[in-house]
Amino acid sequence: MTIEFDGFGPERVIEVYNPKVGMHGFLVIDNTALGPGKGGIRMTPGVTKTEVYKLARTMTWKNAMAEIPFGGAKGGIIADPRQMSVEKKYEIIKAYAQAVKPFIPKDYVAGPDINTTEKEMEIFAKTVGTNKACTGKPKSMGGLPHELGSTGFGVVEATEVAAEFTGLNLKDATVAIEGFGNVGTFAGKFLTEKGAKLVGVSDIQGLVTDFQNGLDYEKLMQAVQHEGSVVKYKNGKILPNHDIVGLDVDILITAAIPDLIKINEVDQVKAKLIVEGSNIPMTHEVEKELFEKGVILVPDFIANAGGVISSYVEFIEGTEKQMFEMVKERIQRNTKLTMNESKKEGIDPRTVAVKIARKRVLEKCANCKVTE
Numbered sequence: 001m002t003i004e005f006d007g008f009g010p011e012r013v014i015e016v017y018n019p020k021v022g023m024h025g026f027l028v029i030d031n032t033a034l035g036p037g038k039g040g041i042r043m044t045p046g047v048t049k050t051e052v053y054k055l056a057r058t059m060t061w062k063n064a065m066a067e068i069p070f071g072g073a074k075g076g077i078i079a080d081p082r083q084m085s086v087e088k089k090y091e092i093i094k095a096y097a098q099a100v101k102p103f104i105p106k107d108y109v110a111g112p113d114i115n116t117t118e119k120e121m122e123i124f125a126k127t128v129g130t131n132k133a134c135t136g137k138p139k140s141m142g143g144l145p146h147e148l149g150s151t152g153f154g155v156v157e158a159t160e161v162a163a164e165f166t167g168l169n170l171k172d173a174t175v176a177i178e179g180f181g182n183v184g185t186f187a188g189k190f191l192t193e194k195g196a197k198l199v200g201v202s203d204i205q206g207l208v209t210d211f212q213n214g215l216d217y218e219k220l221m222q223a224v225q226h227e228g229s230v231v232k233y234k235n236g237k238i239l240p241n242h243d244i245v246g247l248d249v250d251i252l253i254t255a256a257i258p259d260l261i262k263i264n265e266v267d268q269v270k271a272k273l274i275v276e277g278s279n280i281p282m283t284h285e286v287e288k289e290l291f292e293k294g295v296i297l298v299p300d301f302i303a304n305a306g307g308v309i310s311s312y313v314e315f316i317e318g319t320e321k322q323m324f325e326m327v328k329e330r331i332q333r334n335t336k337l338t339m340n341e342s343k344k345e346g347i348d349p350r351t352v353a354v355k356i357a358r359k360r361v362l363e364k365c366a367n368c369k370v371t372e
Contacts (some may be wrong), residue, residue, distance in 0.1 A: 007207025007369040008060065008361065009072075010053060011037075011324045012107070016099035016131060020086075023095040025077040029107050030056035034363035036105055037073025038063055039118070040113030040136070041096070043089075047076040058279065059308070061357040062301035064335050068312040073101070073108050081115045093120045097127035110134035111314040113313055118143060135311035144314040144323055146307070153324065154306025154331045155253060155277040158298045159187075160194065161335040163251065163341065166273045166296045174211070174249045176200035176271070180230050183277045183304065185221065187253050192217045199249060202241040203256075205229040210236040210246065241260075246270060254281035258354025261286055269295060276300035284350055299350040301357075302334050 003013060012029040026049045039059040042052075055240045072299040077096055081089050088196045093116070100108065111134055112121055118138045125133045125141065131296025137143030139274075144150070163170050175196045177184045180203045190197055200209040201220060208215065215236060223232040233237050244252070245261055245268055252271035255261055261269065261282040266289045274290065275298045287297055306327040313323040334353075341352045363366055 004051055008033065008057075008090045008358075008365070010101070011171075012179075013049065013053065014100065014103070016096065018083075018095040018099065018243075021091050021095045021216075021318045022292055023077065023099070024079075025075065025096050026052045027097070027100050027103065027108060028053045028056040028073060028101065030072040030074075030366070031060045031361060031368075033063060033368065034071050035069035036071060036107055036109050038070035038111065038135075038311065039072060041075035041076035041077060041116050042110040042113035043077040043079050043081060043115040045078060045080040046226045047078055048074075048135040053078040055279070056135040058301055060328075060361065061354055062305050062308055062370060064354060064357040064360040065302055066305040066309050066330050067334075067360070068309060070109065070308070070312060070332075072126070075108075075110060075113075080190075083143070083180075090120070090123055093123050093231045095258070097124045097133070099130050100240075104128050105130065107133040109315065112146070121335060124137030132315070135312070135314045142314065142317060143235050144310050144320060144369050146182055148205065148310070148320060148323070150310035150323060150327055151307040152183045152188075152255075153190055153303050154309070155183060155187045155255070155275055155303050156194065157306075157328050157331045158303040158335045159191065159253065159273070159275045160250060160333050161318050162273055162275060162296055162298050162339060165339040166250075168250050168273065171195035173182040173197065173251050174199045175253065176202075176209075176244055176247045176249045177253045178202050178226060178254055178281075179254070179278060179336040180220070181256065184253070184255035185224070186348045187255060187277055188217050189219065191253075194212045196251070199242060200224050200244055200247050201230045202244045203230050204241065207239040207241045208233045208236040209239060251275065254278045257281070259283070261290075263289065266290055266293065269293075271295065275303050277304050278347060279304070284348075287350055288348050296339070298335060299338070299347050302331065302338060302353055305334075
C-alpha cells in the first residue's frame, strides 16, 4: 500500500535523517482541522512511511470521535532498541526531536508508542524546549502516566456499553483477552472488578485458559511480573496463543498484535462481542464478514481512545480524576452512538464510526476538499 492523498490529508509527510547518530525517521501530520496533530512515536526496525501514514489517519478519526481538539499524526523511527545501548537510544530520540522541532507544538504533539516511554518523552520535551511538545511525560513534569491504565479503563467502558447491545450481562459474561501488556492487564483488572469471568489470556508465549473456575487476576499478574508470562499461571490449560481467536467466549478483547484475525478464520470466531483494544486487529473486510455473521464489534479508534483522551487532559494540565471522568463519558457516549447507528442502518460499526468522524472533521475543515 502506498500513501493515498485525499481531501483530508495527509498535510505533511516528513522524512528525517541524522547520519551522524544513525537516526532515520518519519513524521506524518495527517489533518489539523481540529487542532495540532496528535500521535505517538514508535521505534521499530521495520517501521515504514506507509505504516506511519495509516496510523496517522487512524489518529485523525480517533481524536475526532473522542471529541478532543487534536488532529491526527504519527511518528516513526527506524531502529531496534534491543540492538543498542540505552544511551544510543536516547541519542536517537534527541536527534529526532531536533529534526521535527519546527512543527511542534503548532502542528504536532508527540507521545509514547512502541518502544518509547515516559523517559523518551522527557528527553523529547527537553530537547524541543517545551512541555507542550508531548504527552506521556513523567509525573514530575506534569505527566499522566500510562500506569494509571487509561486505555484499558476505556476499553472496559466500551465493553460494558456494547455488552448491553449484545444482550449480555457483563457480570455473567465469559471474557478472553489477547495480549497482557498495558492495555490487557488493566482491561482484565477493571473487567473482573465489574464481575466478568476471565477465562482466557494470551501473550507472546502462549494462552492460558480455565473455563470452569475462571482465571484469578492477581495470580495472573504475579505470574507475569515474577516469571515473565501468563503461561506460568499455576492453574489452567496452556494452548498456543493464536487459539484465542476461536475460544468459545462471550467477549473477546484484542490488546496486542495487528491482523490477529484473518479472513479465513472468520468461521472459527465464537465470541458474540469483539472489542478492539489493539490497533487494527483485523482488516475492515474481516470486520464486515464478522458483522454479517452476527458478531458485534467496537472499532479500535473508539474502544482504545482512553490513551489519547488522557493525553489531552495532560496537555491542558488536568488531574487524574478529570482524566478518568472524561474517558468514561466520551467512550460511553461514542460507543452508544456508534452501536445505535449501526443497528439502525444495518451496517458495520467501523463504517458508521468513520462516517461520524469524517463529519466532525469536515465541520471544522475549511481546506478539506471532500465530496460526501
